[in-house]
Amino acid sequence: MATDHREAEQPVNTSDSDFQEDVEFVETNCVPGKCNSAVFDTTDELDDLTLNLANGVIQNHRGTITSLIRKRAKRSNTLKDEEADQDLANSIASEEANSIEQSELSSELSEDENVKNGLEDLSLQDTESVPEESPSVTLIPSSSETDYVNSLEWKQQKKHIFILSESGKPIYSRHGSEDKLVTVMGVMQALVSFVQDDKDNLRSIVAGDHTFVFMNRDHLTFVGVTRGRESTQQMLLQLTYMYNQVISVLTHSTLVRTFKQHRNFDLRRPLSGAEKFFDNLLNLMDVEPGLLLTSVRCLPLDSSVRDIVSQTIVQHAKVKDLVFALIIAQNQLVALVRMKRYYLHPMDLHLIINLINASESFKAAESWTPICLPKFDATGFLQAYVSYLDEECQSCLLLLSVDIEAFYTLSECRAKIKERLDRYNALTAIGNSLQRHSYSVQQCSIGDLRHFLYKARSTAQYTSPELGPPYNTPEQQDRLFGLYHFLHDKVHSVSRPLKLLYHVGKYETLLGWVTQGFELYAVFGPLVTKNVAIHAVNKLLRWIKREEDRLFILSSVTF
Amino acid sequence: MKSLEAKVVVLGSQGVGKTSVVIRYVGGMFSKAVSPTIGASFFTYKMTLEQYRVKLQVWDTAGQERFRSMAPMYYRKANAAMLMYDITSLESFYDIKDWVKELKKNVDTPIVLCLLGNKSDLDSGRKVSKEDAEEYAASIDALFYETSALKNMGIEDAFLQVSKNLINLYETVPNSGMGGMLGHAQQAPPDIFSSGMTSGDVAAGGMKLTDGGKDSSRSDGNCPC
Numbered sequence: 001m002a003t004d005h006r007e008a009e010q011p012v013n014t015s016d017s018d019f020q021e022d023v024e025f026v027e028t029n030c031v032p033g034k035c036n037s038a039v040f041d042t043t044d045e046l047d048d049l050t051l052n053l054a055n056g057v058i059q060n061h062r063g064t065i066t067s068l069i070r071k072r073a074k075r076s077n078t079l080k081d082e083e084a085d086q087d088l089a090n091s092i093a094s095e096e097a098n099s100i101e102q103s104e105l106s107s108e109l110s111e112d113e114n115v116k117n118g119l120e121d122l123s124l125q126d127t128e129s130v131p132e133e134s135p136s137v138t139l140i141p142s143s144s145e146t147d148y149v150n151s152l153e154w155k156q157q158k159k160h161i162f163i164l165s166e167s168g169k170p171i172y173s174r175h176g177s178e179d180k181l182v183t184v185m186g187v188m189q190a191l192v193s194f195v196q197d198d199k200d201n202l203r204s205i206v207a208g209d210h211t212f213v214f215m216n217r218d219h220l221t222f223v224g225v226t227r228g229r230e231s232t233q234q235m236l237l238q239l240t241y242m243y244n245q246v247i248s249v250l251t252h253s254t255l256v257r258t259f260k261q262h263r264n265f266d267l268r269r270p271l272s273g274a275e276k277f278f279d280n281l282l283n284l285m286d287v288e289p290g291l292l293l294t295s296v297r298c299l300p301l302d303s304s305v306r307d308i309v310s311q312t313i314v315q316h317a318k319v320k321d322l323v324f325a326l327i328i329a330q331n332q333l334v335a336l337v338r339m340k341r342y343y344l345h346p347m348d349l350h351l352i353i354n355l356i357n358a359s360e361s362f363k364a365a366e367s368w369t370p371i372c373l374p375k376f377d378a379t380g381f382l383q384a385y386v387s388y389l390d391e392e393c394q395s396c397l398l399l400l401s402v403d404i405e406a407f408y409t410l411s412e413c414r415a416k417i418k419e420r421l422d423r424y425n426a427l428t429a430i431g432n433s434l435q436r437h438s439y440s441v442q443q444c445s446i447g448d449l450r451h452f453l454y455k456a457r458s459t460a461q462y463t464s465p466e467l468g469p470p471y472n473t474p475e476q477q478d479r480l481f482g483l484y485h486f487l488h489d490k491v492h493s494v495s496r497p498l499k500l501l502y503h504v505g506k507y508e509t510l511l512g513w514v515t516q517g518f519e520l521y522a523v524f525g526p527l528v529t530k531n532v533a534i535h536a537v538n539k540l541l542r543w544i545k546r547e548e549d550r551l552f553i554l555s556s557v558t559f
Numbered sequence: 560m561k562s563l564e565a566k567v568v569v570l571g572s573q574g575v576g577k578t579s580v581v582i583r584y585v586g587g588m589f590s591k592a593v594s595p596t597i598g599a600s601f602f603t604y605k606m607t608l609e610q611y612r613v614k615l616q617v618w619d620t621a622g623q624e625r626f627r628s629m630a631p632m633y634y635r636k637a638n639a640a641m642l643m644y645d646i647t648s649l650e651s652f653y654d655i656k657d658w659v660k661e662l663k664k665n666v667d668t669p670i671v672l673c674l675l676g677n678k679s680d681l682d683s684g685r686k687v688s689k690e691d692a693e694e695y696a697a698s699i700d701a702l703f704y705e706t707s708a709l710k711n712m713g714i715e716d717a718f719l720q721v722s723k724n725l726i727n728l729y730e731t732v733p734n735s736g737m738g739g740m741l742g743h744a745q746q747a748p749p750d751i752f753s754s755g756m757t758s759g760d761v762a763a764g765g766m767k768l769t770d771g772g773k774d775s776s777r778s779d780g781n782c783p784c
């Protein structure tokens with residue numbers, strides 16, 4: 001891709017990156033982790049967000065499951081017994097998509113710009129300064145409820161996330177019981193409604209070192225409050241994940257229908273028990289770059305082993321109506337097999353990972369549970385067969401089907417898959433890879449490179465080394481993550497997107513580089529010069545290229 | 560020897576102890592750290608009883624409200640339903656009525672009902688009297704046991720009686736919908752009951768063999784139905 005080369009050499013609109021002409025860039029045909037056949041659905045959520053905000057439309061994926069079920073119905077029409085199944089399947093899986101009263105996202109661009117610029121000013125402040133405690137603003141006059149809200153513990157939380165209904169009913173709060181937050185949430189909803197009365201939408205408020213971000217979708221209001229490094233865009237992305245998690249539990253159809261019937265419905269009831277998925281998802285977002293990058297981390301594995309795993313799945317789980325089959329080990333993807341023409345979106349995969357990660361229940365026995373994947377089809381459930389393959393409960397097999405009666409068949413598939421994987425020692429290989437903890441940055445042998453994130457855009461996958469010194473404490477890791485948010489925001493800035501950013505901070509030097517093929521975020525020691533950094537990332541790209549078979553899934557496997 | 564395969568569904572409100580009871584029975588242990596069920600978990604239990612090899616396919620369902628609409632998927636074609644409440648929660652006892660109504664409406668094959676009052680070890684916090692429960696069980700023609708997964712009380716008895724009733728049902732009602740698999744079982748090798756350790760057993764901290772001819776293990780789901 002010759003364009004990569006030019007893009008890189010002519011950074012636009014940035015004072016930061018006036019590179020000298022003689023800087024040597026990477027071979028243009030070298031995009032590590034590049035793949036011509038699509039492995040994942042690679043629509044980037046950040047692009048989506050930007051687009052949606054500009055158009056005032058939110059795309060909803062729907063109908064996929066219905067069409068799959070119809071296909072199934074056609075096939076099994078002759079079998080009388082199946083008809084009952086069909087009714088059940090239809091009632092469970094999906095209904096005619098109700099027309100949605102999509103709250104309009106009008107966009108007053110000029111105002112938005114202002115907010116944006118305000119935010120940029122904020123993020124350009126000395127990056128290492130610890131935010132001071134803002135003078136305590138008393139939100140609401142005191143009572144026992146407000147005592148809690150005004151407590152230091154609550155106020156000092158780095159990030160708050162709230163979900164409330166249109167009528168201001170609390171649904172979820174990351175910190176503290178939402179019961180105690182009725183008044184605060186009422187105030188939030190009042191703010192939102194006030195702006196909506198003017199046929200406009202409240203997007204964000206900056207108050208001191210806190211940013212409030214608002215998102216309205218399907219009768220729900222999502223509010224994020226952060227004093228971290230996240231930009232408005234990034235907070236919107238996080239809120240979108242939260243929205244997707246709600247959909248994943250309820251489906252979009254149910255959510256909309258419920259509120260159509262009772263505007264005042266208490267959504268906490270159907271969501272009861274799902275709080276831990278929200279909590280866990282938010283925790284993942286604080287440590288797992290894949291959500292920010294809307295991309296997938298694969299477990300490093302010899303490609304021959306990975307081939308064995310996916311071929312075993314293809315051979316032994318070749319059953320009708322199976323849409324996706326995947327193995328996940330410690331939040332990393334080991335293998336994915338999909339039905340022809342159907343793709344898994346990284347955001348959906350993160351929800352699947354979150355489901356596995358947040359629940360111990362799957363470790364006790366084979367499970368069979370509905371799950372809605374909003375990017376795949378927001379209107380219906382897929383049925384997930386979930387079972388760990390090894391005694392240590394590390395490798396988890398998931399088989400996602402549209403056939404609600406498939407459990408016993410899939411359970412047989414699991415037995416065969418496990419038997420073969422054992423025979424080929426593939427489970428041991430997976431275990432070994434998990435034990436080796438991916439790789440250290442030293443293995444790339446690039447002096448002064450401390451850490452990096454590399455995302456191959458065509459495959460929606462990313463790789464990064466494990467966190468070594470100095471990022472071996474939670475505080476430092478948090479700071480590093482903040483740096484990545486900063487860098488990511490700069491290069492993806494809506495008003496001023498950059499191809500390349502070289503940033504010298506107090507403790508480290510950052511390099512962000514975005515081309516059509518990849519996104520690279522690299523963190524160096526503080527004394528690294530521009531030239532050295534450029535040479536280093538070139539070298540790094542070559543290293544990743546050499547390792548790409550191990551680090552990425554480069555070919556798409558279908559049933 | 561004849562062979563019988565029956566589907567048992569365990570229903571009841573969130574947190575009454577469905578998983579704890581099933582794991583106690585199948586895995587022979589109690590874990591305080593059991594986590595809420597997602598969707599439904601599948602266990603099997605094999606035993607020899609009255610000239611039958613009985614294989615129970617136990618569906619341990621989730622009590623959380625959001626899975627409520629999925630229940631038909633799990634109780635359809637069930638041969639027995641264990642309806643569980645928590646003796647310290649009146650609400651969980653009242654919820655049983657809804658389950659019974661729903662089953663009556665949606666299940667047209669004969670089904671063995673068994674009412675279980677779990678957490679009988681927590682007698683000091685009891686809210687549901689044994690008499691009330693007994694009376695109710697009789698009114699819906701159900702077996703009744705008070706159980707404790709913690710103290711391992713009543714569970715063996717309950718499952719044993721349910722199995723006996725299943726055999727009875729199988730013998731007296733020709734279209735009971737049960738997996739009558741005479742031919743299959745006769746051809747099966749004798750070691751059919753000792754399939755290897757699986758993750759289910761591991762989570763239960765290794766399986767515990769119960770006495771005389773009984774043997775618990777989780778199958779690989781190779782049911783012939």
Ligand SMILES: Nc1nc2c(ncn2[C@@H]2O[C@H](COP(=O)(O)OP(=O)(O)OP(=O)(O)O)[C@@H](O)[C@H]2O)c(=O)[nH]1
Pocket residue numbers: 571572573574575576577578579580590591592593594595596597620621622623677678679680681706707708709710
């Ligand atoms: N004291 C006592 N506690 C029990 C007993 N059985 C279960 N528990 C506890 O009750 C809680 C819920 O148990 P579970 O087995 O998860 O309940 P469940 O019915 O499967 O819950 P869901 O899967 O959410 O529907 C756990 O904390 C158990 O330790 C019992 O017999 N006695």
Ligand SMILES: [Mg+2]
Pocket residue numbers: 577578579594595596619620621622
């Ligand atoms: Mg349970």
